[in-house]
Amino acid sequence: MFELALVFLLQVLRIAVPYLLASLGATYSEKGGVVNLALEGLILIGAFGATVGQFYTGSASIGILTGLGFGAVMALLHAYMAITLRANQIVSGVAINILAVGMTKFFLQVLFRSSANSPRISGLNVPTVLLDPIFIFTVVAIVLSHFIFFYTPFGLRLRATGESAETADTLGIDVVKIRYSGVLISGVLAALAGVFLAYQQHSFTDNMSAGRGYISLAAMIIGKWTPLGAMAASLMFAFAETLQLNLQSAAIPTQLVQALPYLVTLIVLIGFVGKSVPPRELGQPYEK
Amino acid sequence: MNKTLLLFLLAACALTGCGQPQNSNSTSATKKSKIGLVFDVGGRGDKSFNDAAFSGLERAKKELDVEIEYIEPGEGSDREAALRQLASQPDVALVFGIGFIFTDDITDIAKEYPDKKFACIDYTVSDAKPLPKNLSAVLFREEEGSFLVGAIAAMTSKSGMIGFVGGMESPLIKRFLTGYRNGAEYVRPNIVVLDGYAGLDGNAFKNPARGKELALGQYNRGADIIYHASGVTGLGVFEAARETKKFAIGVDMNQENEAPGLVLTSMVKMVDNAVFQTVAEVKAGKFQGGTVKVLGLEAKGVDYVYNETNKNLISDSTRAKAEELRAKLVSGAVKVGQSE
Numbered sequence A: 001m002f003e004l005a006l007v008f009l010l011q012v013l014r015i016a017v018p019y020l021l022a023s024l025g026a027t028y029s030e031k032g033g034v035v036n037l038a039l040e041g042l043i044l045i046g047a048f049g050a051t052v053g054q055f056y057t058g059s060a061s062i063g064i065l066t067g068l069g070f071g072a073v074m075a076l077l078h079a080y081m082a083i084t085l086r087a088n089q090i091v092s093g094v095a096i097n098i099l100a101v102g103m104t105k106f107f108l109q110v111l112f113r114s115s116a117n118s119p120r121i122s123g124l125n126v127p128t129v130l131l132d133p134i135f136i137f138t139v140v141a142i143v144l145s146h147f148i149f150f151y152t153p154f155g156l157r158l159r160a161t162g163e164s165a166e167t168a169d170t171l172g173i174d175v176v177k178i179r180y181s182g183v184l185i186s187g188v189l190a191a192l193a194g195v196f197l198a199y200q201q202h203s204f205t206d207n208m209s210a211g212r213g214y215i216s217l218a219a220m221i222i223g224k225w226t227p228l229g230a231m232a233a234s235l236m237f238a239f240a241e242t243l244q245l246n247l248q249s250a251a252i253p254t255q256l257v258q259a260l261p262y263l264v265t266l267i268v269l270i271g272f273v274g275k276s277v278p279p280r281e282l283g284q285p286y287e288k
Numbered sequence B: 001m002n003k004t005l006l007l008f009l010l011a012a013c014a015l016t017g018c019g020q021p022q023n024s025n026s027t028s029a030t031k032k033s034k035i036g037l038v039f040d041v042g043g044r045g046d047k048s049f050n051d052a053a054f055s056g057l058e059r060a061k062k063e064l065d066v067e068i069e070y071i072e073p074g075e076g077s078d079r080e081a082a083l084r085q086l087a088s089q090p091d092v093a094l095v096f097g098i099g100f101i102f103t104d105d106i107t108d109i110a111k112e113y114p115d116k117k118f119a120c121i122d123y124t125v126s127d128a129k130p131l132p133k134n135l136s137a138v139l140f141r142e143e144e145g146s147f148l149v150g151a152i153a154a155m156t157s158k159s160g161m162i163g164f165v166g167g168m169e170s171p172l173i174k175r176f177l178t179g180y181r182n183g184a185e186y187v188r189p190n191i192v193v194l195d196g197y198a199g200l201d202g203n204a205f206k207n208p209a210r211g212k213e214l215a216l217g218q219y220n221r222g223a224d225i226i227y228h229a230s231g232v233t234g235l236g237v238f239e240a241a242r243e244t245k246k247f248a249i250g251v252d253m254n255q256e257n258e259a260p261g262l263v264l265t266s267m268v269k270m271v272d273n274a275v276f277q278t279v280a281e282v283k284a285g286k287f288q289g290g291t292v293k294v295l296g297l298e299a300k301g302v303d304y305v306y307n308e309t310n311k312n313l314i315s316d317s318t319r320a321k322a323e324e325l326r327a328k329l330v331s332g333a334v335k336v337g338q339s340e
Helices: A002-031 A039-057 A060-084 A089-112 A133-151 A153-163 A165-170 A175-201 A212-222 A227-247 A254-258 A260-271 B002-016 B049-064 B077-087 B100-112 B142-156 B171-187 B202-206 B208-220 B233-244 B271-283 B316-331
Strands: B034-038 B067-071 B092-098 B117-121 B135-140 B161-168 B192-199 B225-229 B247-252 B263-269 B292-295 B302-304
Touching: A002 A039, A002 A133, A002 A153, A002 A175, A002 A212, A002 A227, A002 B208, A039 A060, A039 A089, A039 A175, A039 A212, A060 A089, A060 A175, A133 A153, A133 A175, A133 A227, A153 A165, A153 A175, A165 A175, A175 A212, A175 B208, A175 B233, A212 A227, A212 A260, A227 A254, A227 A260, A227 B208, A254 A260, A254 B192, B034 B049, B034 B077, B034 B271, B049 B067, B049 B092, B049 B247, B049 B271, B067 B077, B077 B092, B077 B100, B092 B100, B092 B271, B100 B117, B100 B135, B117 B271, B135 B271, B142 B161, B142 B171, B142 B225, B142 B247, B142 B263, B142 B302, B142 B316, B161 B171, B161 B202, B161 B208, B161 B233, B171 B192, B171 B225, B171 B316, B192 B202, B192 B208, B202 B233, B208 B225, B208 B233, B225 B233, B225 B263, B233 B247
Parallel strands: B034 B067, B034 B092, B092 B117, B117 B135, B135 B292, B161 B192, B161 B225, B225 B247, B247 B263
Antiparallel strands: B263 B302
């Protein structure tokens, strides 16, 4: 019994890692006032970077760096559109998602002559998720982020910028710089989520983010735009998904089981979260 | 500012496009007939269903001297567009749709282009929609091949528990499970067969992460052999096999290289032969449209792999029993249920 519970818990953690990373990242972006719908694309590009990086160098570390680098570039693009050009942030996010799907497919075809799958890569080869450096980093990052958000000047400035950019500006905070860093951190963390996915399945598959970016976004909202809240919501999603995977052989109709994660979300949204208030100036570009 | 956004969006659209046709080899001056093929979900490189179809097409190109053009479609709506794109080219003689997911689209397109020939692998035959005269449907008796690998799994299993991972929960994939379960229970009535599906739509065939978690869950509950029928999702099943050092059974193609030493056998479906044969029939002017071709064990349309690589994994008595069952299935002495 204990062993089964442990196995279940490990599965929850494996499924949770991408949600944890991407939703944590999104908190940085959105607390600063920039909507980040691009998570899906950022995860995808991160996974692609990791696969290509490791495939050509054989090194897992270089794979991680490539993935993070790709994510950072994509995030910069989003930041440039949303902050500097003051474009509609939702449109920009969606555009990045479409761009990421198209680009990864295109380069997959160019590099590996298949627009669907990459060859196998060796990944990280750790015996359990608990020893996976990406998992350990995730745990540290969540705790650290809680501290950064609520106990450091940067966190205060980030939150102030999202609540009222003008007030922050009059207090001498560089709104543009703060928002850029928020989006950039978000991009790197979401890309790391992608790296984890690619290393787990030892290859890149077209569109392999498979909606995880949107689930992470929901996790961040349910978590009320806080690192610990996003963590709790991500774990809840992962728990529901694990339950879904394990209940399939049971006597319950599969359609019902498959719908479980969504039912849980609805129930949580209706009953337990209470009011979830976004940063006041979320989505509003700042013009001096 | 708006201009930049517009440019950016345009770039995004251009890069995404729909599946671009590839490899059209239109260099030769002589007018060869061209064969078009649209892949199933998962696309090339799935080391399974799609790759099997592609190897048949490549063989046709080499041996039958035809040109080929193929498309890997993206999301759902691209499939119809891809079929139409191929059918509308004047030099294309035959268009393949690979997978049951093409059933409706290829029926419509075949009616739209009555002078072109079409073939669909795993076509879902229904009385409501009769086959057009220019469309040939090729089906396989997956349940027969699955029956044999189920029996082999049940005889090889030490724990008395075996697993199954399916892609999209659909009648076709359920046929694999039914055969597998029937075969396992036939030789070992008290065997426990766990099952799980990756999802309810076509994307369930390309979700290796989900496949891996499903398989790890079944291994952890005590299954020591897992059979998959899930396209690219199955690559995750092989990852789980590598991680837990337990057996997996491949599908559609010989998948022994996906987890060396741990692939007990594979239920092979001769999709490559079917593709090649259909091209050959068209070349010889013997193409029969409006017909359903069903390939089972007897016609070697389905089989299980037993070769140098895996013969030390399958005991002699297991092999003998499997061959005995093959004979019984072919003669009709043993029957497999169609679905659960």
